[in-house]
Amino acid sequence: MRKPLIAGNWKMNKTPREAAELVQALKDKLTEIDGVDIVLAPSFTALETVYNLIKGSKLGLGAQDVHWEEKGAYTGEVSFSMIKETGCQYVIIGHSERRQYFGETNETVRRKVKAALKFDLTPIVCVGERLEEREKGKTFQVVENHIKEGLATLSGEAVLKIVIAYEPVWAIGTGRTATPQQANEVHTFIRQLLSDIYNRDVASQTRILYGGSVKPDNISALMAEQEIDGALVGGASLEAQSFSEIVQRAKIKGVN
Numbered sequence: 061m062r063k064p065l066i067a068g069n070w071k072m073n074k075t076p077r078e079a080a081e082l083v084q085a086l087k088d089k090l091t092e093i094d095g096v097d098i099v100l101a102p103s104f105t106a107l108e109t110v111y112n113l114i115k116g117s118k119l120g121l122g123a124q125d126v127h128w129e130e131k132g133a134y135t136g137e138v139s140f141s142m143i144k145e146t147g148c149q150y151v152i153i154g155h156s157e158r159r160q161y162f163g164e165t166n167e168t169v170r171r172k173v174k175a176a177l178k179f180d181l182t183p184i185v186c187v188g189e190r191l192e193e194r195e196k197g198k199t200f201q202v203v204e205n206h207i208k209e210g211l212a213t214l215s216g217e218a219v220l221k222i223v224i225a226y227e228p229v230w231a232i233g234t235g236r237t238a239t240p241q242q243a244n245e246v247h248t249f250i251r252q253l254l255s256d257i258y259n260r261d262v263a264s265q266t267r268i269l270y271g272g273s274v275k276p277d278n279i280s281a282l283m284a285e286q287e288i289d290g291a292l293v294g295g296a297s298l299e300a301q302s303f304s305e306i307v308q309r310a311k312i313k314g315v316n
């Protein structure tokens with residue numbers, strides 16, 4: 061049984077003060093929640109504030125990116141030990157916005173995933189095709205490359221510690237969601253791929269999230285699909301009401 065996971069990617073939104081307000085509102089709504097893992101991923105500058113408010117609760121903390129080197133002359137970058145010390149347990153790696161605007165590649169994803177595991181952080185590895193790739197029938201090929209190259213050289217045991225997020229780029233922040241069937245088709249493909257590369261245990265235990273305009277009104281249909289284990293939520297994670305509704309609805313699939 062894979063425990064559902066709902067992660068909120070706040071992107072470049074919320075100052076530490078605004079983040080604190082949102083966390084307070086979320087805590088009021090989500091204190092009793094069980095059967096679903098919840099992760100908040102604020103910007104680097106709000107990590108510590110958020111951690112101080114959620115420690116001891118069921119809410120988890122994630123960073124939105126990280127550099128793979130341990131320290132050194134990398135102006136503007138943030139290391140694993142830095143995010144770990146702020147209380148992070150998770151880190152988002154390879155988000156399509158990082159790939160599109162900041163030159164993230166499968167190679168940098170691979171380095172970051174490897175480093176995340178070394179630091180005992182759970183990487184949420186994002187994969188997914190752009191619109192023109194889907195229209196050219198290349199969805200599976202792109203996703204396969206993201207997975208094979210992004211996870212290259214990892215053992216099956218290591219892969220068991222990661223979370224994969226399938227995020228079709230054309231559905232991110234556009235209001236255009238993949239249908240539950242479209243999403244499940246790719247999730248099934250990813251699981252088969254993991255089974256082919258590793259084995260059936262790795263494939264069946266790895267959590268695969270869907271991301272792309274997830275809202276309270278579409279989460280239930282997405283979660284009803286067999287291979288969808290949760291969601292990486294952008295826009296709708298910025299409001300306590302919508303994010304907590306998504307969590308509540310995802311919980312229905314969860315263990316209690």
Ligand code: PEP
Nearest residue numbers: 232233271272273294295
């Ligand atoms: C995301 O940032 O990963 C995302 C899926 O954003 P949105 O929910 O706004 O489409």
